[in-house]
Amino acid sequence: MKPFWNLTSVFSAAVLLTATLLSAGAQSTSQSKVDDPMLKAMQAELEREKEQLVLPGMQQPYFIEYRLDDFSSFEAVANYGALTREEEGRQRVVRVTVRIGDYKVDSSTGRGDGTVQLAPQDNDAAALRYALWTATDEAYKNALRDYSTKLAALQQFQTDRMESDFSRQSPTVHIESLRKLELDRREWEKRIVEASGLYASAPEVSSFASTIQYSTANIRAMVLNRYLVNTEGTVLRYGLSGYNNAISLGSQADDGMRLARDNGSVAVTANELESWPAFRKQVIDDLKSLDDLRKAPVVDAEDYHGPVLFSGDAASDVMNRLFVGNVEADRPDLGTSARTRGAYSSSYKARVLPEFMSVVDNPLETKFQGRSLLGAYQVDDEGVPGQMVNVVTNGRLDNYLIGREPIKDFPSSNGHGRAAPGAPGHSRSGVLLFTSSHPVSPQDLNNQLLTMAREQKRDVYAVETMGGEVPRLLYLVHPDGSRQLVRGAVFDELDNRSLRSEIRAVGNDPYVNDSLAALPQTTIVPSLLFGDIGVKRATEEQQKLPYYPPPPAK
């Protein structure tokens, strides 16, 4: 359940968004002499450290990277129709990465090496260089220690790791305009105050206001301007942004089962957030669905194994959980021969999805069906240009998404090294798109589901929305097409095997899931019809109902 008081501290949550670097506003230049005081200061200190930094008798770094993350944020929260929090933050940090050794074997540990230091908000070049100087000193000493530890550890293994520790890439120079946080704060505050009070003020739902236990709305805006230089000659400056309005509602059924709805919109600019009428309607719909859920029967106590139709919304959550992390190449521990970590570590060139499905990741795809995509970028956070990668072709896993730390068969980056603010880079997806060679309309998909129900002579299921791993809006679908909302279910045997073998049909209704988690990522998935998924009753303990009624609403 979402916590009622939802404090997202600016940095700890590492919430960062993305940006589309659209033709508008973004300009690239190939000059490496950039007239930006921050970049100049970073280059000057980098130059000095590269030439001079060495402990007598020890190695000099072969690679140094400086990244300055300038993060601005705004958040307002309203509960029960009143503003409880309004905060803006600005923070700049530098992250310094120092590598000792060479590309083949270096000091990197896979834990995300480097040192972070608070950086000046003023454009004070000298103060920025001071921060870089202390961070570099610490990062270098840590790297020396890590390097000797690593060389000792490597002695224990019979065979050397074939892959290099760090891939060579050509330097990139890419300069964009800086981004500004642009949001009509007064207007959005008004909206979240009203949205969080609708449970009591809207005539269409106020009859059950007393059953609503929490009602929280918030608006968040985040802008990251990122500066990066490294000793290979890469010079970057680019901006990312993300905006999010959300509603979070909670209730309990009479038997004590906790019920929740969370909704909202995520966008690259505030203008692309949902309109007030749409937001209002969403809140009203969520409130009504909570009331429906309260009255809905609990799912059958006996296990079900059979067809389940997932909406694009629900299917995208499933893919984010079961698929995305497994195609992001994370290096395995030293001394193991695995290709990567996760479920697909030995699935290279093997079938992971049905033959009629393909998956590409294209961070250069800034728009989809007219709307900007959160996960898009031109250059990744290690300075490698973003590129389209065929991840799965006709069901077969052809490529992992990878940054600059190679794995077996993937010696170089394909532009997917990405980093949250202040955090080290890792292999991450950008805009991951699932498609089918034979997409069908939602109507056809539903017909196929009903055909299966009739053939199997029983009721089947369709899921509209997930809340984490469990279905929030799950319908029992009768062979005649009528539907009954049920609550208290969990999926069983929904795993990588079912992705490979149980997907029977795919819709032509791609759903865009923009995620504002640690990194801005987009996953686009159409509706999916599974042939055999388990649905069971959740076994979690039911909570007590409120010990006394809430105070009267307005």
Place this chain on the structure above:
Amino acid sequence: MKKFQSVLCCTLTWVSLLSATPWLHAADPASSKPADTVLLDAMSAEMHRAMDSLGTSGAEAQKQPKPYFISYAVSDSDSFNMAAQFGAIALSRESRRRTADVQLRLGTPAEDNTHGDHRASALTTIPLPLSDDRTAIARSLWFATNRGYAKALDSYLKVQTEQQVRAKEEDGSADFSSEKPATAVLPASSPLSVDSDTWQKRLRELSGLFREYPDIFFNNVAVQATTETMYFVSSEGARIATPNQVARLVILARTRAADGMDLFRAETFEADSLAHLPDQKILMEKTRAMATNLAALRTAPVTDPYNGPAILSGRASAVFFHEVLGHRLEGQRQRGDNEGQTFTKLLGKPILPSFISVADDPTQKSLNGASLSGHYEFDDEGQPARRVDLIKDGTLETFLMSRLPIAGFSNSNGHGRAETGRMPTGRQGNLIVSSSKTVSDKELRQMLIDEAKRQGKPYGLYFEDISSGFAVTTRRSTQAFQVIPLVVYRVYVDGRPDELVRGVSIVGTPQAALTRIVATGNKQDIFNGICGAESGSIPVSAVAPAMLVSEIETQRQAQGNARPPILPPPPIKGGDKENKR
């Protein structure tokens, strides 16, 4: 978490008591605004509704008992934080918060859901609307109270079960004292007013000063101001609004000696508002003096093991008393089976020389014109602040009491304090050490030299500044206090000039050091700071004169082995001459 808290315990740095303190004025009552009675009324109404609605009577009462106590404490605060590093602003933030602490107790005052390790089960914290929207305030309080009741109920059942299976407790005191509820609606704090541009300039200048000291590789200059009004209602009938406000400036700098020893200095300045902090000229002088001293420490000789007489400056002895004595006089430490109970058996007995008395007096706003950070009107349990004579003429009289009773002390003495979101415990406010055997600084110094000679030592030690360490008082750990000497001089008996040394660390047990005080100075120094312990971080003061102890044992501190920075700092102006070591 607890560990972390105790390590941070009392980052108390001091404010020097200048003979003239031009920056201090009494708070101007004309600038304050009336208390928010809409909020108080909404709290009161919802609390009564909860008391009337929660729990059942009759046969079911065993399963869902009625609460015997509920309080709502709301902190309505504005705060401002700004920090500079390396001569530039690194952080700046303003925020306004209203936070409610709901306290709910089930059972009886003799034994309730907070018994033993379950103290936190009484407390639920929730943000409240920033506006006076009664409906939203009431519903937020309902949500927290309902959650709180569930938590208290669960804990109360555990307490009952545990009591059935455990042996009789050493201290059979009740869990909650009976007190008279207070009613006092004082004016709210004056609104926070910040001249952000000016503070940016001032912090940049203070932090930038360290650029003249290439060996000081880190500095942080932070200013912080909070104005808070605390609203408190309880089912016993308390109804209180009380203002608290504080402004603080902290200057921190670090360096590292060539042998790897980490060294730091900190200066803190406190006042009731930003406008009353020292002016920039004084701050610059203090900062420069601190930087110069830190640079000197870097190359000072390392201390040798020593056992002999020493003087603690007023500032050092204030920290010492706060850490070594004050924390151990917190009532709840005499209660738990795991706590040290250092002083439990010493009540009525002399624990200090008879010329020393110690009181804690939160009612005192200022001393000789300098403000005291540990001042408050009501504690966080709604009890009026009171002066408490802890040690009279060397004899231990009582402890710092919250509403958690201990053997022999069944009532609060107005020292139940906590940060928002924590259960109050007995804490210090303004700890004031006084002496009837005082001499001038000059005489005290001569006494040190004479005592050193008498003991056949070539020098005595002068502790000018010590930092807090952590007052570890659980039985499992050693009782050694952990104050960290920062600035220590050797005072030679043969008339050589005093010599700064580094790496001094004190060994020994607290009681021993306390009983060896021979004489004190005749001026009291104030030490204002933030003190962290189980109930969170709270502002406190300690006041003490310099003291001469006949014997203190020191050793060389354990030290880091990291090298100082390899390269000199970057040049100040891009491309200009490089710094050379």
